[in-house]
Amino acid sequence: MTSNLQKILVAQGGGPTAVINQSLVGVVLEARRHKGIDRVYGARHGVRGIVDEDFVDLTQETSHNLELVAATPGSALGSTRDKPDLAYCERIFRVLRAHGIGHFFYIGGNDSSDTVRIVSQQAQAAGYPLRCIHIPKTIDNDLVGNDHTPGFPSAARFVAQAFAGANLDNAALPGVYLAVVMGRHAGFLTAASALGKKFPDDGPHLIYLPERTFVLEQFLADVQAMQRRHGRCVIAVSEGIHDASGAPILAQLAQDLERDAHGNVQLSGTGALADLLCAEIKQKLGIQRVRGDTFGYLQRSFIGCVSDVDQREAREVGEKAVQFAMWGDRDGSVAIQRTGYYSADYSLLPLDAVAGQTRVMDDAFISPSGTDVTDAFRLYLRPLLGSGLSDAYRLRPAPVAKVLHSGG
Amino acid sequence: MTSNLQKILVAQGGGPTAVINQSLVGVVLEARRHKGIDRVYGARHGVRGIVDEDFVDLTQETSHNLELVAATPGSALGSTRDKPDLAYCERIFRVLRAHGIGHFFYIGGNDSSDTVRIVSQQAQAAGYPLRCIHIPKTIDNDLVGNDHTPGFPSAARFVAQAFAGANLDNAALPGVYLAVVMGRHAGFLTAASALGKKFPDDGPHLIYLPERTFVLEQFLADVQAMQRRHGRCVIAVSEGIHDASGAPILAQLAQDLERDAHGNVQLSGTGALADLLCAEIKQKLGIQRVRGDTFGYLQRSFIGCVSDVDQREAREVGEKAVQFAMWGDRDGSVAIQRTGYYSADYSLLPLDAVAGQTRVMDDAFISPSGTDVTDAFRLYLRPLLGSGLSDAYRLRPAPVAKVLHSGG
CATH class of the missing domain: 3.40.50.450 (Rossmann fold)
Known part of the structure; x- marks a missing residue:
């Protein structure tokens, strides 16, 4: 009727x-x-x-x-x-x-x-x-x-563009760069960071999703390996990463967790998770230049993206x-x-x-390592990002022979 | 020669x-x-x-x-x-x-x-x-x-667009939103947030620059006044804000300050200042919804802005x-x-x-209150932001008469 x-x-x-x-x-x-x-x-x-x-x-x-x-x-x-x-x-x-x-x-x-x-x-x-x-x-x-x-495609576009730029910045001044992306249970938005990659050595080199258990020791080993391979490391981290029990990693840090009327822990609007992870990298790996950002409200509100x-x-x-x-x-x-x-x-x-259910990323979208996406995900996301995406170019290698240091 | x-x-x-x-x-x-x-x-x-x-x-x-x-x-x-x-x-x-x-x-x-x-x-x-x-x-x-x-005009464009969007987000879900902007000694980039304003009640409602001494008690009083006036408050804060002695406000929080080869304290790549100020607002003013972002490396590296x-x-x-x-x-x-x-x-x-000197904002660019910019600054900055800036529009008021609550 x-x-x-x-x-x-x-x-x-x-x-x-x-x-x-x-x-x-x-x-x-x-x-x-x-x-x-x-x-x-x-x-x-x-x-x-x-x-x-x-x-x-x-x-x-x-x-x-x-x-x-x-x-x-x-x-x-x-x-x-x-x-x-x-x-x-x-x-x-x-x-x-x-x-x-x-x-x-x-x-x-x-x-x-x-x-x-x-x-x-x-x-x-x-x-x-x-x-x-x-x-x-x-x-x-x-x-x-x-x-x-x-709403997701535009936010994904922001995340992809943000990582494309952060990768260029990090290549110019090498070190570890880590950014925390929104997504309480689903890693789609964090995974969108992979669409900012163009060249094989571009970041993000590591992507941590809420669909996989986060183990701090493994994380540190991953970062160290990438730092050794590339002399730098760009990392995308979902705000919803959790340990094997399902407890948010952020909970290991924050003492007063703010919850909204739906019983959700406040994961956004604070830089705590990025700062915690950066401190771990500095202390445990002894890497000097470690920078952490939290994309926060920009990824859903930035006008013009x-x-x-x-x-x-x-x-x-x-x-x-x-x-x-x-x-x-x-x-x-x-x-x-x-x-x-x-x-x-x-x-x-x-x-x-639909109501009351939560979709997460298919296993087919996540690489076996758990720290990257698959080509299936790239094909899934790319058309959603729309037209006119900025592209990154680099100088081609044309080294000049050393004169003074020619002996090595 | x-x-x-x-x-x-x-x-x-x-x-x-x-x-x-x-x-x-x-x-x-x-x-x-x-x-x-x-x-x-x-x-x-x-x-x-x-x-x-x-x-x-x-x-x-x-x-x-x-x-x-x-x-x-x-x-x-x-x-x-x-x-x-x-x-x-x-x-x-x-x-x-x-x-x-x-x-x-x-x-x-x-x-x-x-x-x-x-x-x-x-x-x-x-x-x-x-x-x-x-x-x-x-x-x-x-x-x-x-x-x-x-480099400044493009970063300023990012900051203006970020605040234009953050203001819309904050208007939809009212509360206090605070974002920390780069600028160790000069407030130009933080002041660029004002170019995100369109309507008189738009944020940023308060702007804190390193050209002025930051007094926490006055800051809290300012925020409370804006919250009462607008039911919300959007705040732009320079990472370089300092007390009367010139000591960074962040120094009141951070225990281990990282310094680079030039003797500069690391102010970027951490969300600590935003988190500290948000905690003060929550605790001292009892405002429930307080969110802080740190624009971090996005403001200088975001591709496509x-x-x-x-x-x-x-x-x-x-x-x-x-x-x-x-x-x-x-x-x-x-x-x-x-x-x-x-x-x-x-x-x-x-x-x-030029070398070894630092330019800061002219007094003519800063309002007498110290928490806003002047029209002189708006005229100075606007042409630098370039063409094609996104604009914000809102629904015009057309209230419907109440039926049940008509008595008040």
């Missing part, structure tokens, strides 16, 4: 990305051309804005400004980390019913898909005709049922969400499937098939 | 930048068209490569590949932090004389200009006809006698260096002067006028 109500509501949840506003604008512009819809509301700061009745009328925004907002990173409506429970959902229903809203679109990641699932169940239980569609977004690329998720493929697909998942809602007859989560190299199509998955 | 020798040598010193290879290629291509020069050598890893006789023959490189290298960040010849003393310079002379080199071009910052000055003096003292030209490069923008220095104005000028200082050397009759440091809004010209300053 398709709702006869005349209003739709769209909201954004979780961490902003470079392209989440494309999905928002995809929903708004597509909804505005449907005769059955006379109002498009946006909730400010996700589900929080629903319970607070903090709505804006997107029907009154110009198409021109919507296009400009679409090209702007961040969440234009604002976001939230709230995860609704039963009582929270009751409040959501009261508001939706009071405003005559029949379609709810929530753009977000794992936690947001779970929110949509709960709201959908509550709506059914309450007999309220609400169509609930989850629209995927996450830089971690950890939604199941998707070839990849909007976006994949055109990601932009297009983020727009399309928003458009498709409205089409599925208006022409279909079920709730669900929009998913991206790869149909060619490179082409994508969209489907609607059951919310139960 | 212009040297009759037929070879020139070029080298790169100090931290790499996004455009230092433009200057290298400017020297090489300009030198190759002069009839008086039959070989263009490059020293690998700066002055270290000279004493090691580690030269490459750039006369044998294709123009096509040189152009591609010019567009690549990093130091294509490699760099060094070595600062030659008397004995080091004696070794340099022996090598230069043995190879028949008559012109020495060194691309670098403060420390490199001092190296050129020492080498020039030693050459004169030894009666060796060596033309020594310093070519400016520094992301810190701290060379005296220059309107600005190549470059100012076209910076590229052009970096190329020109290299070209002009060769022209000054061939057609002039004195050693010196190439300097950029502003001649219009926006246009630049180049002159050759005496090495003594």
Whole structure:
């Protein structure tokens, strides 16, 4: 049964990305051309804005400004980390019913898909005709049922470009360079660092993913071996690396771990993990020049680093969400499937098939050593990064014969 | 007296930048068209490569590949932090004389200009006809006698874009966001964060520069005031902030300060300062969501973020260096002067006028509060950032009347 109500509501949840506003604008512009819809509301700061009745009328925004907002990173409506429970959902229903809203679109990641699932169940239980569609977004690329998720390609592009540049810097002033990349459970974004490599001796020389157990002694042996081979070493480390028990390596350092409402440990917004690992390298290996960076919020917020493929697909998942809602007859989560190299199509998955689950990297994407990616991963990621990627060139060897030191 | 020798040598010193290879290629291509020069050598890893006789023959490189290298960040010849003393310079002379080199071009910052000055003096003292030209490069923008220095505009563009994005992220998920920016003594790069602002309530809301004394209590009061006004606060902090005695704030935290051969404390490559300041904000102000980033090496090495104005000028200082050397009759440091809004010209300053000195921000560039920049600074910096900067747009307010909460 398709709702006869005349209003739709769209909201954004979780961490902003470079392209989440494309999905928002995809929903708004597509909804505005449907005769059955006379109002498009946006909730400010996700589900929080629903319970607070903090709505804006997107029907009154110009198409021109919507296009400009679409090209702007961040969440234009604002976001939230709230995860609704039963009582929270009751409040959501009261508001939706009071405003005559029949379609709810929530753009977000794992936690947001779970929110949509709960709201959908509550709506059914309450007999309220609400169509609930989850629209995927996450830089971690950890939604199941998707070839990849909007937001990830642009963040991956940032990580690849960052390592391409860091490798050049490190080649000029050799030493150990280590950078910590976002990704709590899935290593896709850290693995994207490999796409910054061009020449065989380029970094990153070592990549540490949450899909593999991190053993400090092995890490130090790996770094020492690369340092001896190349006279330098560039390392990509996922913020989610953990020991055999699953405990975060960072937990060995931090005494007060901040947890959010979802029970997640705060891994971002601190340079502690990079500093800890650098200190270990200095102390245990006696390497003098060791530098650590933490890409932090730059990798999801930096303006001016976006994949055109990601932009297009983020727009399309928003458009498709409205089409599925208006022409279909079920709730669900929009998913991206790869149909060619490179082409994508969209489907609607059951919310139960997506919500509350976490996708990690296939074994086929990780080299047997556990510290590199495979060609399968490079082929998987490359088209997503989009066009116009910067390339690195080097001088060709043309050594000049020594005059004074010619004897050696 | 212009040297009759037929070879020139070029080298790169100090931290790499996004455009230092433009200057290298400017020297090489300009030198190759002069009839008086039959070989263009490059020293690998700066002055270290000279004493090691580690030269490459750039006369044998294709123009096509040189152009591609010019567009690549990093130091294509490699760099060094070595600062030659008397004995080091004696070794340099022996090598230069043995190879028949008559012109020495060194691309670098403060420390490199001092190296050129020492080498020039030693050459004169030894009666060796060596033309020594310093070519400016520094992301810190701290060379005296220059309107600005190549490398700074591209790094400033990175910082401005990073804060433009961080501000959008922070607006979506409000809290305190603090990022530490490079700049040991000069605040230009940190101040560039202000160019990421568009709307009056955009961050950065507070900017802390090494040109002003940092007082922790005042800092906390500033943050609290901004948090109350905007419900959030974005802060730019220079790595070089110091107390009234000149001691780095970081020194209050770090126990083992690493110093390089120039006696500089290592301020980059660690997230300690951001983490310290965030901890203070959490503890003293009781604000829950506080995130700190350290831009680290990204701001000087990120590939794909470059100012076209910076590229052009970096190329020109290299070209002009060769022209000054061939057609002039004195050693010196190439300097950029502003001649219009926006246009630049180049002159050759005496090495003594540049070497060993540090330029900091004019008082006219810093607001009376000490935590913001003036319009004079915005006008100064804007044309340097180049074309094609990303812009941020937002939804216009169109609130929907509350139904349930209409009573308040």
